[in-house]
Amino acid sequence: MNDLTQTPEMLIATMGARARRAATEMAMVPSARKAEALLAASASLRESAARIILANRADMERGAANGLSSAMLDRLRLDEARIAAIADAVANVAALDDPVGQVIDEAVRPNGLRLQRVRVPLGVIGIIYESRPNVTADAAALCLRSGNAVILRGGSEALESNRAIHAAMVRGITQAGLPAEAVQIVPTSDRAVVGAMLRAVGLIDIIVPRGGKSLVARVQDEARVPVLAHLDGICHTYVHAAADPVMAREIVVNAKMRRTGICGAMETLLIDRAYPEPEALVQALLDARCDVRGDEGVRKLDDRVEPAQPGDWDTEYLDAVVAARFVSGMDEALAHIAAHGSHHTDAIVTGDPAVAEDFLNQCDSAIVMWNASTQFADGGEFGLGAEIGISTGRLHARGPVALEGLTTYKWVVRGNGQIRP
Amino acid sequence: MNDLTQTPEMLIATMGARARRAATEMAMVPSARKAEALLAASASLRESAARIILANRADMERGAANGLSSAMLDRLRLDEARIAAIADAVANVAALDDPVGQVIDEAVRPNGLRLQRVRVPLGVIGIIYESRPNVTADAAALCLRSGNAVILRGGSEALESNRAIHAAMVRGITQAGLPAEAVQIVPTSDRAVVGAMLRAVGLIDIIVPRGGKSLVARVQDEARVPVLAHLDGICHTYVHAAADPVMAREIVVNAKMRRTGICGAMETLLIDRAYPEPEALVQALLDARCDVRGDEGVRKLDDRVEPAQPGDWDTEYLDAVVAARFVSGMDEALAHIAAHGSHHTDAIVTGDPAVAEDFLNQCDSAIVMWNASTQFADGGEFGLGAEIGISTGRLHARGPVALEGLTTYKWVVRGNGQIRP
Numbered sequence: 001m002n003d004l005t006q007t008p009e010m011l012i013a014t015m016g017a018r019a020r021r022a023a024t025e026m027a028m029v030p031s032a033r034k035a036e037a038l039l040a041a042s043a044s045l046r047e048s049a050a051r052i053i054l055a056n057r058a059d060m061e062r063g064a065a066n067g068l069s070s071a072m073l074d075r076l077r078l079d080e081a082r083i084a085a086i087a088d089a090v091a092n093v094a095a096l097d098d099p100v101g102q103v104i105d106e107a108v109r110p111n112g113l114r115l116q117r118v119r120v121p122l123g124v125i126g127i128i129y130e131s132r133p134n135v136t137a138d139a140a141a142l143c144l145r146s147g148n149a150v151i152l153r154g155g156s157e158a159l160e161s162n163r164a165i166h167a168a169m170v171r172g173i174t175q176a177g178l179p180a181e182a183v184q185i186v187p188t189s190d191r192a193v194v195g196a197m198l199r200a201v202g203l204i205d206i207i208v209p210r211g212g213k214s215l216v217a218r219v220q221d222e223a224r225v226p227v228l229a230h231l232d233g234i235c236h237t238y239v240h241a242a243a244d245p246v247m248a249r250e251i252v253v254n255a256k257m258r259r260t261g262i263c264g265a266m267e268t269l270l271i272d273r274a275y276p277e278p279e280a281l282v283q284a285l286l287d288a289r290c291d292v293r294g295d296e297g298v299r300k301l302d303d304r305v306e307p308a309q310p311g312d313w314d315t316e317y318l319d320a321v322v323a324a325r326f327v328s329g330m331d332e333a334l335a336h337i338a339a340h341g342s343h344h345t346d347a348i349v350t351g352d353p354a355v356a357e358d359f360l361n362q363c364d365s366a367i368v369m370w371n372a373s374t375q376f377a378d379g380g381e382f383g384l385g386a387e388i389g390i391s392t393g394r395l396h397a398r399g400p401v402a403l404e405g406l407t408t409y410k411w412v413v414r415g416n417g418q419i420r421p
Numbered sequence: 422m423n424d425l426t427q428t429p430e431m432l433i434a435t436m437g438a439r440a441r442r443a444a445t446e447m448a449m450v451p452s453a454r455k456a457e458a459l460l461a462a463s464a465s466l467r468e469s470a471a472r473i474i475l476a477n478r479a480d481m482e483r484g485a486a487n488g489l490s491s492a493m494l495d496r497l498r499l500d501e502a503r504i505a506a507i508a509d510a511v512a513n514v515a516a517l518d519d520p521v522g523q524v525i526d527e528a529v530r531p532n533g534l535r536l537q538r539v540r541v542p543l544g545v546i547g548i549i550y551e552s553r554p555n556v557t558a559d560a561a562a563l564c565l566r567s568g569n570a571v572i573l574r575g576g577s578e579a580l581e582s583n584r585a586i587h588a589a590m591v592r593g594i595t596q597a598g599l600p601a602e603a604v605q606i607v608p609t610s611d612r613a614v615v616g617a618m619l620r621a622v623g624l625i626d627i628i629v630p631r632g633g634k635s636l637v638a639r640v641q642d643e644a645r646v647p648v649l650a651h652l653d654g655i656c657h658t659y660v661h662a663a664a665d666p667v668m669a670r671e672i673v674v675n676a677k678m679r680r681t682g683i684c685g686a687m688e689t690l691l692i693d694r695a696y697p698e699p700e701a702l703v704q705a706l707l708d709a710r711c712d713v714r715g716d717e718g719v720r721k722l723d724d725r726v727e728p729a730q731p732g733d734w735d736t737e738y739l740d741a742v743v744a745a746r747f748v749s750g751m752d753e754a755l756a757h758i759a760a761h762g763s764h765h766t767d768a769i770v771t772g773d774p775a776v777a778e779d780f781l782n783q784c785d786s787a788i789v790m791w792n793a794s795t796q797f798a799d800g801g802e803f804g805l806g807a808e809i810g811i812s813t814g815r816l817h818a819r820g821p822v823a824l825e826g827l828t829t830y831k832w833v834v835r836g837n838g839q840i841r842p
Contacts, residue, residue, distance in 0.1 A: 024759070028782065107804055113793055115803060120785075122815055205815050226647070226816050247838040254840035338445075360833050361449065364541075372534055372836030381841065382536060382832070383528055394543055394626050395647050396817040399832045411803070411820045412781050415793030417668040419675035420802065 008196035015151055015184050016203030019124040022181040023149035027121050029178060031098035038094035038141055041172030045087040045137065048168035052083055055164035056133070063157050075131045076158055086137045086165070089386070093141035096385040099404045100147045114414040119407045121147035123205040126197045127388075128153045128219060130211035133161040139210070140169055140183045142388050146406040149182045151204065153197060155211075156189030163187070198223040208389050213316075228401060230392035232316045232342035233263030235374040238333040238359070239281060240350035241274035247371060248275075248349045249284045254373040255347070257288045261318045263390060264345050264377030268313060269324040270333045271298070278326070285322060295325040313340040330355060334362055341365060343392045345377040366392055366399035429617035436572055436605050437624030440545040443603040444570035448542050450599060452519035459515035459562055462593030466508040466558065469589035470501055476585035477554070484578050496552045497579055507558045507586070510807070514562035517806040520825045521568045535835040540828045542568035544626040547618045548809075549574045549640060551632035554582040560631070561590055561604045563809050567827040570603045572625065574618060576632075577610030584608070619644040629810050634737075649822060651813035653737045653763035654684030656795040659754040659780070660702060661771035662695035668792065669696075669770045670705045675794040676768070678709045682739045684811060685766050685798030689734060690745040691754045692719070699747070706743060716746035734761040751776060755783055762786060764813045766798040787813055787820035 006014075026034075045052070056078040063073055104117040125143045127150060129135040136152055143150035154162040166185040174180050186193050197204060198219060207227045209219040216229050237255050239248045255266035269285075271278045279301045285292055286304050293308040294301070305324070312323040313336070327333045330348075337346050347369035348359040356370040367377050377400070379387025384402035391397050397405035427435075447455075466473070477499040484494055525538040546569050548560040557573055564571035575583040587606040595601050607614050618625060619640060628648045630640040637652050658676050660669045676687035690706075692699045700722045706713055707725050714729040715722070726745075733744040734757070748754045751769075758767050768790035769780040777791040788798050798821070800808025805823035812818050818826035 024783075024785070027785070109802070109804060113797065113802075123785075226814075244838070250840050251838065258841055356835075360835075362445075364445070364448070364544075365831065367832040367834060369834040370836060372834055372839045373841050375841040376534065376834065376836075376839065381530070381534075383530060393647075394829045398829050408815045408819050410786065411788040413788060413790040413793055413797065414777075414781075415791060415797075417665070417672065418793045418797065419671050420679055420794050420796040 008192040012196040018181040019149040022179040035094040037176035041169040042091040044172035055160040126204040130155040153186040233344040234342040238270040242352040243349040297326040429613040433617040439602040440570040456515040458594040458597035462590040463512040465593035473585040476581040547625040551576040574607040654765040655763040659691040663773040664770040718747040
């Protein structure tokens with residue numbers, strides 16, 4: 001695999017063919033065996049902690065020499081505790097329900113043909129990701145649990161850490177009798193390999209990018225293979241006239257400030273002109289050390305509000321900044337969300353169930369919420385156990401994507417000699 | 422819309438924006454109103470028969486002058502009976518169950534958040550098709566029933582017929598109060614408009630090509646918008662050692678010869694070396710006037726068998742021609758299908774249920790069959806009522822795609838003030 005004369009296309013063709021063979025084998029592996037293999041991989045990660053930390057040290061030193069920021073170095077850093085957490089996460093995936101083999105629906109036709117739609121693995125998943133080495137283990141575990149093969153391509157800054165984590169997992173899954181080639185890692189940091197993955201139609205069935213906006217944008221722009229991704233999470237909270245003021249304040253502050261850097265964080269606050277306590281909302285945000293950029297109405301509520309510029313309504317701050325404006329009723333709120341949102345997660349706060357149901361129906365986002373913080377937009381919080389990503393596309397899977405999103409289905413038809421008239 | 426200074430991109434941007442507005446409205450239309458509108462469209466098609474036939478005559482005359490083959494002219498031709506059949510098909514779609522609003526699953530989280538996944542329309546569907554004008558009505562009806570807006574782009578040879586059918590349908594649906602712009606037709610035969618549709622990311626949510634292989638190949642190659650399509654239907658029937666000889670013969674002849682031009686027609690026959698009556702199989706095909714191209718073993722069965730060339734195993738004949746070879750057991754059959762198939766429909770004939778289940782599990786095709794003719798690969802035969810196409814892709818929808826495939830889902834979260842810890 002380290003033949004330096006190989007082009008990126010040749011490398012991916014070789015890895016893709018191995019992955020396809022492994023995928024064929026993985027599709028037949030019973031659920032219990034896949035769970036066993038993940039538990040073995042989890043144990044192997046723990047046992048390999050010293051080796052992984054050694055590899056990580058090399059990445060950290062190279063990173064420091066290359067001038068990585070301290071935030072990036074912190075994300076890269078692995079220690080015993082972080083490796084234990086990674087191993088735990090892999091064990092947790094082993095405990096999730098396996099979607100493979102589930103019968104989605106079935107029917108008997110008048111001619112006696114018996115039809116079933118049965119869940120089967122997608123096949124070969126490509127994961128392209130940055131910095132945090134835990135993605136190596138998380139993504140591989142989800143792909144394996146759902147019977148897929150995976151090709152991992154992590155960031156160059158974490159190459160040695162990722163390879164060490166990958167090697168530990170492979171030791172575990174091969175002990176359990178699963179094919180080593182079900183989990184492969186691109187062994188080079190040549191950026192051209194990413195391009196080869198993105199063009200690998202027929203070799204890779206779906207690409208999942210995990211990382212910052214520039215990575216996701218590149219993937220979406222260049223990919224010929226289908227992509228499961230979200231680019232922006234410009235999430236809105238609309239505080240309706242009939243919202244309970246205490247609830248509205250708590251939800252708004254939590255939606256923005258609990259963690260500002262996640263895609264489910266609120267970026268825009270829409271306040272109904274008929275809502276009785278707008279000052280308290282805005283002041284609660286300001287008091288929580290959030291910058292507020294407001295329209296004219298919002299600026300009148302508090303001197304600390306800065307004027308919003310047109311671009312603010314389309315900005316995912318991922319920071320302690322919020323854009324806030326007044327709207328005249330739900331139609332204007334929905335029109336604002338349709339014009340500026342990213343179809344990720346949008347919420348209404350109201351005590352009026354009929355208004356809430358209208359909003360939930362009409363707002364065209366992957367996740368729509370009533371009287372809850374947009375920070376709940378997360379596969380774990382939704383009970384999916386873990387997520388491979390959040391999709392803002394409309395096809396295949398939408399919102400938090402976990403094991404089911406890594407499957408497709410086949411039609412199984414059982415007859416007793418039927419021919420078509 | 423007929424402004425000649427418009428570029429194809431401007432035309433599609435305008436039509437796309439109108440379609441998006443209509444889609445927003447359509448998503449909220451109750452099922453009964455959509456059904457009513459389709460019945461009105463069906464009635465309007467009948468009432469407009471004379472106008473449609475007049476428009477069709479213009480297409481036929483232009484086609485004859487342009488040297489269209491008699492087969493193509495026949496596919497293009499409309500008369501009272503064909504228009505009645507088109508109107509009936511639209512009425513039948515009105516009677517299908519509407520997937521929109523179906524709750525796929527639901528859960529209550531420990532924190533009290535109530536979650537549902539609810540089916541919603543995909544949005545804006547683009548249909549790119551050739552010759553048969555009935556696709557105009559069929560595709561529009563399926564898109565409307567499932568709450569979508571549609572942009573139709575038919576073949577230039579049927580432009581007047583398609584416009585007349587479109588106009589009749591729009592009269593019906595607007596009478597029923599639905600937006601006219603839910604069904605739009607590209608008013609020109611400029612081929613550059615197809616390219617603009619294929620690049621219309623954000624304007625069109627999915628493209629469905631309906632037509633010959635060169636059209637589908639162009640669409641798959643150029644599209645930046647997701648495509649729902651199959652390129653080839655290289656379907657196999659594997660006659661296992663334990664197949665009942667009478668059943669095997671009837672299934673094989675039906676799978677190949679009932680209609681040779683459909684994508685579910687068998688193209689390759691795989692005969693197990695342990696199957697006791699291979700001559701009868703091959704002779705039944707020859708006697709049914711099918712050309713048989715065989716490997717050495719098959720050629721020994723009958724003088725009329727021609728030698729198969731390597732390309733034969735990868736050819737979709739869509740004609741009274743079949744490639745036939747012997748295989749040594751199921752593994753070789755599955756390996757042949759994996760190497761040469763198109764993941765459309767593949768069948769096994771056997772009296773051994775355990776062998777059958779192994780085949781159904783291991784064969785990685787959209788449709789896998791046991792003891793039935795591959796000619797059943799059809800949405801109508803599967804009880805879906807009608808199909809927008811058959812997908813050999815693995816994402817979103819696989820096999821026959823009907824109303825459900827034209828929907829996605831949203832996550833609806835109902836809380837009572839939950840904030841995330």
